[in-house]
Amino acid sequence: MNLRNPFRKKATLGMKFRPAYKSETKKKRRLPLFLRILIWVLLLILILGTGSFFGLAYWSNRDQIVNSSSKLDGSAMKLKVNAKSALVIDGTTGQILGEKNPNQQIGIASQSKMLTAYAVLQGIDNGDYQWTTPVTISKSADWSEKDTAMYAHLDVHEGQTLTVKELFEAMFTTSANDASLALADFAKKKSETQQEFLNRWSKKLKLKNTVWYNAAGQVNDDAFDYEVKSAKKNAENKATTTDLAILAYNILKDYPDVRGYYDKIGLVYSPNGDETATKIKLTEGGKFEREIKSQLNNPKNLTFEGLKTGSTPDSGGGLTGIVKDQSGHEFITVVSGAGKYTDSKERYQVTIDAVNQVLDSYNNQSVEAKQILPGQGKTKNAWAKGGKVQLITQEKRTYWIKKSEKGQLSFAKVKRYNSQSLSDDDVVLSVAPNLKASYLDGVPDSQKKLPLTNQEMVEQLDDKGYRQNWLSFWKS
Numbered sequence: 001m002n003l004r005n006p007f008r009k010k011a012t013l014g015m016k017f018r019p020a021y022k023s024e025t026k027k028k029r030r031l032p033l034f035l036r037i038l039i040w041v042l043l044l045i046l047i048l049g050t051g052s053f054f055g056l057a058y059w060s061n062r063d064q065i066v067n068s069s070s071k072l073d074g075s076a077m078k079l080k081v082n083a084k085s086a087l088v089i090d091g092t093t094g095q096i097l098g099e100k101n102p103n104q105q106i107g108i109a110s111q112s113k114m115l116t117a118y119a120v121l122q123g124i125d126n127g128d129y130q131w132t133t134p135v136t137i138s139k140s141a142d143w144s145e146k147d148t149a150m151y152a153h154l155d156v157h158e159g160q161t162l163t164v165k166e167l168f169e170a171m172f173t174t175s176a177n178d179a180s181l182a183l184a185d186f187a188k189k190k191s192e193t194q195q196e197f198l199n200r201w202s203k204k205l206k207l208k209n210t211v212w213y214n215a216a217g218q219v220n221d222d223a224f225d226y227e228v229k230s231a232k233k234n235a236e237n238k239a240t241t242t243d244l245a246i247l248a249y250n251i252l253k254d255y256p257d258v259r260g261y262y263d264k265i266g267l268v269y270s271p272n273g274d275e276t277a278t279k280i281k282l283t284e285g286g287k288f289e290r291e292i293k294s295q296l297n298n299p300k301n302l303t304f305e306g307l308k309t310g311s312t313p314d315s316g317g318g319l320t321g322i323v324k325d326q327s328g329h330e331f332i333t334v335v336s337g338a339g340k341y342t343d344s345k346e347r348y349q350v351t352i353d354a355v356n357q358v359l360d361s362y363n364n365q366s367v368e369a370k371q372i373l374p375g376q377g378k379t380k381n382a383w384a385k386g387g388k389v390q391l392i393t394q395e396k397r398t399y400w401i402k403k404s405e406k407g408q409l410s411f412a413k414v415k416r417y418n419s420q421s422l423s424d425d426d427v428v429l430s431v432a433p434n435l436k437a438s439y440l441d442g443v444p445d446s447q448k449k450l451p452l453t454n455q456e457m458v459e460q461l462d463d464k465g466y467r468q469n470w471l472s473f474w475k476s
Helices: 033-060 109-125 164-174 177-187 194-204 241-254 256-263 284-295 346-361 463-471
Strands: 064-066 085-090 096-100 134-136 161-163 266-269 279-282 303-312 316-324 330-336 362-367 391-393 397-402 413-416 429-431 450-454
Touching (some): 085 346, 085 397, 096 346, 109 164, 109 177, 109 194, 109 241, 109 303, 109 316, 134 177, 161 164, 164 266, 164 279, 164 284, 177 194, 241 256, 241 303, 241 316, 256 284, 284 303, 303 346, 316 346, 330 346
Antiparallel strands (some): 064 413, 134 161, 266 279, 316 330, 429 450
């Protein structure tokens, strides 16, 4: 025992262990300063270059449609006609050509029937009923005993049936009040009143300044069972010429065959489908041909193709018309407050005068279908094989320019438009004319503008091909 330090370890054979090698940490060598700066500069150039390339590619591949800076004057003229309000528009594009108090609300009488007509046509399209579906005449819709000089109606009685088509033709061609009331009762929801039915369809068509009471357009006190008790006795359906033009435009756009109704001279109908009891009634078109047409001063030989008349003691005569000139240009016209309530001629004469004023004040410039627009080269399209397509006009369009203008109509130039519509019958896009003009509310751009399609069908690339074209933006 070690008395000096009992806790001290004994030496082990006097041996001392050492590591076989000694670890040494090597000091890292730094690159020279100029090399480090060079690397950072190169990285920065790479990042900026890549970003600039893709940014330029994105910018170059955007849709490039260049509009003309100068515009020709095609704004609406002020009509000077013997009516409280009037409107003339191009029947295709909806370009407003002439107007007088277009937003003045006025009684529209039987022109109201156009709203029921549109609702019924929509119901047939939706499969709610068919033209051959029979409609039973209710007690309220039986106007057979009323004075025909005061109330246009059919010779049909309570409990009898007429088809939807017979009632529609009677309403549209002879302005039969009972036909309109019966159709509205048939087409409306069971929970609706006629007034609610009319308001619903007016809202659907976005008619902004209208008032509705009954489907026949009768003054409230003369609507009999259809009188709205909460309204005044002299309350009547009202609208502006603009609203009536919107209604007429939608009817003609969605149901172009309506034009043919005005050619009918006589209405033929058979209550209960009994052909042995068939009845015939002179239509408005027939009355126009026999009694009114020869009295009109019509130097430009304009042609009437409809659409609907209407008159009230307070508002005078009204007509929503389809008029064609000798070159085949179609106009939608509306006149309200034209002549006295009982005057059948004046509304037609005012319509002729309004269209003549337009024709005297405007030149028309038309663009035919299947044409390459002047100055329109090939359009870049990254989806197309070869990267380019040739766009041409798909449909004919006519625009109206004031005769005081000397310039030529032109259209936006399409330099690039990446579209997957590559068929020769697809509308790729529509371009605007260099025209300062106003259009009827609700007319789609596809009608206001000129639709373009591909001159020929082009093969569409896959995503890889699209990316390659997209990245080759600099190629001409």
